[in-house]
Amino acid sequence: MNDQRIQQLFASQLAVANVGVDVFCDAVQAQHVPAVQVDWRPPAGGDVRLAQILAKLQNLPDNLIEKANREGFARMEAGDPEWTGMVYAHEVLPDMDRYTIGHAGPPLTWEEMCGPMQGAVLGAIRYEGLAETDEEALKLIHSGRIRFRPNHNVQCVGPMTGMITWSMPLFRVVNKAFGNVAFCTINEGLGKVMRFGANDASVIARLKWLEQVLAPALHRAVELHGPFNLKVIMAKALSMGDEMHQRNIAASSLFARTVLPSLVRVIDDQKVLGEVTDFITGNDQFFLNLAMAACKSICDTVKEIPYCTLVTAMSRNGTNFGIKISALGDQWFQAPVLMPEGLFFPGYGPEDANPDMGDSAITETYGIGGFTMGASPAVVRFVGAESVQAAMDYTSSMYQITQGSNSQLTIPTMDFRGAPMGIDVRKVVDTGVTPVINTGMAHKKAGVGQVGAGIVRAPMDCFTQALEAFAQSLHLA
Amino acid sequence: MTTKNQVRKNLYFDSVTLMVASSAMRQMEGVINAAVMMGTDHNRDLMTNAGLIGPDTPPFGVNDTVIGVQAQTSQAAEAAIAYFDTFISGKKSAAKTQTQAHATSLPGAKSQYPSTNFAVISVPGRYARAEAEKALGLGLHVLLFSDNVSIQDEVELKEIALEKGLLMMGPDCGTTIINGTALGFANVVRRGKIGLVAAAGTGLQEVTVLIDQLGGGVSQALGTGGRDLKAEVGGRMMSLCLEALRNDPNTQVIVILSKPPAKEVMADMLKQLETVDKPVIAAFLGGDPSMLAGSRVVWADDLEQAAKLAVLAEQGNPIQLPAYDSKKLEHLADTLCAQLLPGQTCLRGLYSGGTLCYETMLLLQKEGISTWSNIALDPAWKLPDGEPSRGDTLLDMGEDFFTNGMPHPMIDFRQRVERMECEAQDDSVAVLLLDCVGGYGTHQDPAGELAPAIQRVKEMAIKAGRELVVIASVTATEGDPQVRSTQIQVLEQAGAVVMPCNAQAARLAACIIRRQRQEGKE
Numbered sequence: 001m002n003d004q005r006i007q008q009l010f011a012s013q014l015a016v017a018n019v020g021v022d023v024f025c026d027a028v029q030a031q032h033v034p035a036v037q038v039d040w041r042p043p044a045g046g047d048v049r050l051a052q053i054l055a056k057l058q059n060l061p062d063n064l065i066e067k068a069n070r071e072g073f074a075r076m077e078a079g080d081p082e083w084t085g086m087v088y089a090h091e092v093l094p095d096m097d098r099y100t101i102g103h104a105g106p107p108l109t110w111e112e113m114c115g116p117m118q119g120a121v122l123g124a125i126r127y128e129g130l131a132e133t134d135e136e137a138l139k140l141i142h143s144g145r146i147r148f149r150p151n152h153n154v155q156c157v158g159p160m161t162g163m164i165t166w167s168m169p170l171f172r173v174v175n176k177a178f179g180n181v182a183f184c185t186i187n188e189g190l191g192k193v194m195r196f197g198a199n200d201a202s203v204i205a206r207l208k209w210l211e212q213v214l215a216p217a218l219h220r221a222v223e224l225h226g227p228f229n230l231k232v233i234m235a236k237a238l239s240m241g242d243e244m245h246q247r248n249i250a251a252s253s254l255f256a257r258t259v260l261p262s263l264v265r266v267i268d269d270q271k272v273l274g275e276v277t278d279f280i281t282g283n284d285q286f287f288l289n290l291a292m293a294a295c296k297s298i299c300d301t302v303k304e305i306p307y308c309t310l311v312t313a314m315s316r317n318g319t320n321f322g323i324k325i326s327a328l329g330d331q332w333f334q335a336p337v338l339m340p341e342g343l344f345f346p347g348y349g350p351e352d353a354n355p356d357m358g359d360s361a362i363t364e365t366y367g368i369g370g371f372t373m374g375a376s377p378a379v380v381r382f383v384g385a386e387s388v389q390a391a392m393d394y395t396s397s398m399y400q401i402t403q404g405s406n407s408q409l410t411i412p413t414m415d416f417r418g419a420p421m422g423i424d425v426r427k428v429v430d431t432g433v434t435p436v437i438n439t440g441m442a443h444k445k446a447g448v449g450q451v452g453a454g455i456v457r458a459p460m461d462c463f464t465q466a467l468e469a470f471a472q473s474l475h476l477a
Numbered sequence: 478m479t480t481k482n483q484v485r486k487n488l489y490f491d492s493v494t495l496m497v498a499s500s501a502m503r504q505m506e507g508v509i510n511a512a513v514m515m516g517t518d519h520n521r522d523l524m525t526n527a528g529l530i531g532p533d534t535p536p537f538g539v540n541d542t543v544i545g546v547q548a549q550t551s552q553a554a555e556a557a558i559a560y561f562d563t564f565i566s567g568k569k570s571a572a573k574t575q576t577q578a579h580a581t582s583l584p585g586a587k588s589q590y591p592s593t594n595f596a597v598i599s600v601p602g603r604y605a606r607a608e609a610e611k612a613l614g615l616g617l618h619v620l621l622f623s624d625n626v627s628i629q630d631e632v633e634l635k636e637i638a639l640e641k642g643l644l645m646m647g648p649d650c651g652t653t654i655i656n657g658t659a660l661g662f663a664n665v666v667r668r669g670k671i672g673l674v675a676a677a678g679t680g681l682q683e684v685t686v687l688i689d690q691l692g693g694g695v696s697q698a699l700g701t702g703g704r705d706l707k708a709e710v711g712g713r714m715m716s717l718c719l720e721a722l723r724n725d726p727n728t729q730v731i732v733i734l735s736k737p738p739a740k741e742v743m744a745d746m747l748k749q750l751e752t753v754d755k756p757v758i759a760a761f762l763g764g765d766p767s768m769l770a771g772s773r774v775v776w777a778d779d780l781e782q783a784a785k786l787a788v789l790a791e792q793g794n795p796i797q798l799p800a801y802d803s804k805k806l807e808h809l810a811d812t813l814c815a816q817l818l819p820g821q822t823c824l825r826g827l828y829s830g831g832t833l834c835y836e837t838m839l840l841l842q843k844e845g846i847s848t849w850s851n852i853a854l855d856p857a858w859k860l861p862d863g864e865p866s867r868g869d870t871l872l873d874m875g876e877d878f879f880t881n882g883m884p885h886p887m888i889d890f891r892q893r894v895e896r897m898e899c900e901a902q903d904d905s906v907a908v909l910l911l912d913c914v915g916g917y918g919t920h921q922d923p924a925g926e927l928a929p930a931i932q933r934v935k936e937m938a939i940k941a942g943r944e945l946v947v948i949a950s951v952t953a954t955e956g957d958p959q960v961r962s963t964q965i966q967v968l969e970q971a972g973a974v975v976m977p978c979n980a981q982a983a984r985l986a987a988c989i990i991r992r993q994r995q996e997g998k999e
Contacts, residue, residue, distance in 0.1 A: 020599030
């Protein structure tokens with residue numbers, strides 16, 4: 001009988017973790033012995049079976065999961081995204097034709113789409129010149145000619161409705177450390193925009209301008225300057241009060257400062273230069289889409305590590321919330337999406353809001369956005385958090401569900417602690433703490449646009465399903 | 478009458494905290510019934526059946542705290558809810574000022590504090606297995622305080638522990654002392670060379686306290702949980718603990734405390750002990766010395782003997798007790814009997830410690846006094862739950878019937894105090910036996926809780942024209958937070974006769990009852 005570890009215990013300083021009644025923890029501390037109180041809650045909403053799955057996973061031999069998660073975390077740390085130019089969707093995306101429409105979130109059918117998503121789809125079909133009117137577009141959809149697919153499956157992300165079609169220009173971001181590529185559309189600005197489901201002529205005209213004027217100019221700027229390092233901008237912006245999901249004013253300003261010297265050198269037409277610089281400097285959220293592509297390029301490197309339980313994607317299509325976890329590759333785990341809670345623009349209220357939507361939760365998947373709310377006192381009022389302390393509490397609570405903290409993105413307001421990074425599906429189920437996401441809110445009717453911003457949680461069901469499927473893949477459940 | 482309920486979203490408290498708060502709320506003026514519970518399905522049913530929640534209660538889930546109060550007036554109901562809030566904020570600020578280290582999960586605790594080597598687990602039974610398994614997976618030794626864990630789960634947990642060479646003490650293990658640190662309900666005792674392993678929680682407390690009293694000291698005191706020596710569990714943890722004590726250079730004497738093990742388990746244990754070259758003393762309460770025939774293991778009749786023999790062995794003396802001298806006890810019994818009426822021939826014992834109740838029952842039986850009990854030796858003498866005491870009755874008030882929805886009697890004295898008053902009204906009762914258990918984890922002043930009730934029951938008896946003898950023993954050391962001598966003094970001032978240990982309290986009670994009965998016959 002092997003009692004070596006007991007002899008070790010007898011010979012060393014006792015150090016206790018107390019799970020349950022806190023009197024026992026106080027008692028140990030009163031004896032001047034180190035003790036940590038585990039704020040235990042019934043795991044996964046009180047589901048005993050899930051609790052036992054978690055326990056079984058903890059007991060896998062050789063620390064397989066922990067090793068795999070460390071590997072996943074190390075890849076996230078090593079990620080080095082660079083913006084290397086502009087491309088058109090049809091040039092780079094696999095299995096693409098004019099009738100293919102990429103959307104945010106997990107897969108869904110036309111019938112399942114919410115109002116803004118449907119509005120965006122109708123607009124996108126007109127933008128591609130496949131239909132003159134919404135009626136014609138609808139006919140195409142009902143004939144089954146239009147093929148919908150999640151952006152996430154083809155290395156892409158898009159905010160809110162996330163439309164990506166044949167002619168659309170995309171930021172190309174290369175993760176230099178691994179050589180993989182990710183793409184995201186250009187941010188359209190505020191007001192009537194396709195990402196919030198608007199689709200009138202002005203929306204289409206702006207998209208055409210992005211395609212025909214802005215994108216070529218940006219591409220030439222990159223050609224002149226060389227790749228732009230995005231992590232540097234993100235790290236600086238975080239220290240300047242952006243959380244980089246709902247607030248990107250610092251990042252967008254830094255970006256403008258970095259790109260404008262090249263832009264002015266590559267645009268000869270003064271009128272165009274004026275339009276381009278007006279557009280870039282007039283949109284506080286311009287950097288969001290670059291941040292999203294950067295996050296996607298990093299999270300994709302964590303995909304398909306055997307035994308790795310880190311989350312590689314979180315995204316919403318306005319109907320369902322979906323996540324992917326590393327070990328299970330491209331399998332989506334979905335649950336009905338929740339309603340954000342937050343503040344509304346004047347004239348709008350909760351009854352106007354569409355449920356949570358967009359691929360932009362890739363920022364939280366990487367560990368910024370809602371996860372770094374503590375770095376962003378200024379966003380607190382915008383998303384309706386109660387106080388700066390509450391924002392820090394949100395960030396603090398995210399360390400409970402992540403593998404570690406990001407050594408490159410640090411939070412000045414929290415003693416330069418690294419941003420919480422690498423969501424572990426086991427920890428989410430175990431602690432009952434779900435990822436917090438900062439988000440914009442679309443009007444539930446297509447075409448109205450943004451009505452507010454707020455905070456939303458990823459639904460627990462996605463994580464419990466993923467955990468169960470993972471355990472099944474190991475024949476443990 | 479009015480019913481008020483409230484839901485506090487995402488606010489979690491352990492059930493002990495909530496039970497303490499609820500029972501205090503129930504005692505408030507104008508409050509008819511009150512409960513604060515976590516919003517599990519089970520609790521939902523309980524509160525619905527009690528009429529504390531209804532269709533207009535806001536929706537809640539398992540992580541929400543649900544408050545329900547039934548009161549004569551809405552002010553009384555609101556006062557009760559306000560009390561709960563004060564109670565909780567007191568708890569919270571206490572936690573803050575202590576800057577208690579926190580984690581949200583065991584893996585989190587281990588990664589934040591990598592030197593963690595031990596887990597104390599007291600979550601509700603149905604989650605206990607998962608938490609214990611996690612702890613073992615993290616390489617932690619485990620004290621599993623929780624009960625209501627299936628025997629199958631116990632066996633599997635212990636199998637995992639054996640494979641890893643980790644202690645898996647419990648389920649339902651209340652007491653252990655590791656490296657001099659009291660864990661669970663345990664006492665501060667001098668460190669020394671006596672290593673103990675017990676399948677009986679308060680038994681372990683009593684013996685370690687007595688060792689300390691006698692000038693001896695404890696190296697390690699390990700618990701196995703009450704079922705370890707049953708055939709199904711096969712003494713798995715007992716065996717590992719014995720191995721650990723055998724190999725521990727600081728342990729020179731080994732003490733085993735348990736009810737009699739299953740036959741095959743006993744045989745295996747004796748075989749294992751054959752090769753142990755340290756003195757071994759065993760108290761198998763309710764067993765027979767012949768169980769140890771042919772082995773070098775020294776038999777102890779009761780907890781007191783076990784402690785005395787262990788200290789003799791620790792000091793290198795022959796392991797033999799001097800002949801028992803009952804003169805002092807007889808003399809004390811004489812004095813006490815002189816106060817009693819001839820019709821007072823019965824005794825009642827109310828215990829917070831199960832093993833203490835059990836030990837008393839055995840000692841009384843030896844003296845020819847059979848007792849009714851909720852943990853009776855013989856099923857024919859089982860006192861049905863909820864029934865009043867009859868004849869000679871001993872109650873283990875830590876049993877499920879009493880603890881269902883109420884804190885353990887070592888923490889909350891209300892039920893015991895109420896029961897004391899019931900017993901005192903019975904004019905056939907001569908002796909009331911009580912234990913008073915201190916140490917970490919238990920009430921901060923058990924004697925202070927018992928003393929007013931002792932005074933009250935003695936006054937009740939006097940008003941009814943008789944005396945009532947209250948005999949107590951204190952399971953606590955001078956080093957305990959409650960301080961033994963202080964506890965004894967408080968009990969004595971209240972009019973109790975305080976004996977040096979539980980066994981002696983039982984012997985004195987037996988002595989009195991025998992005399993009272995003989996006197997009746999004469």
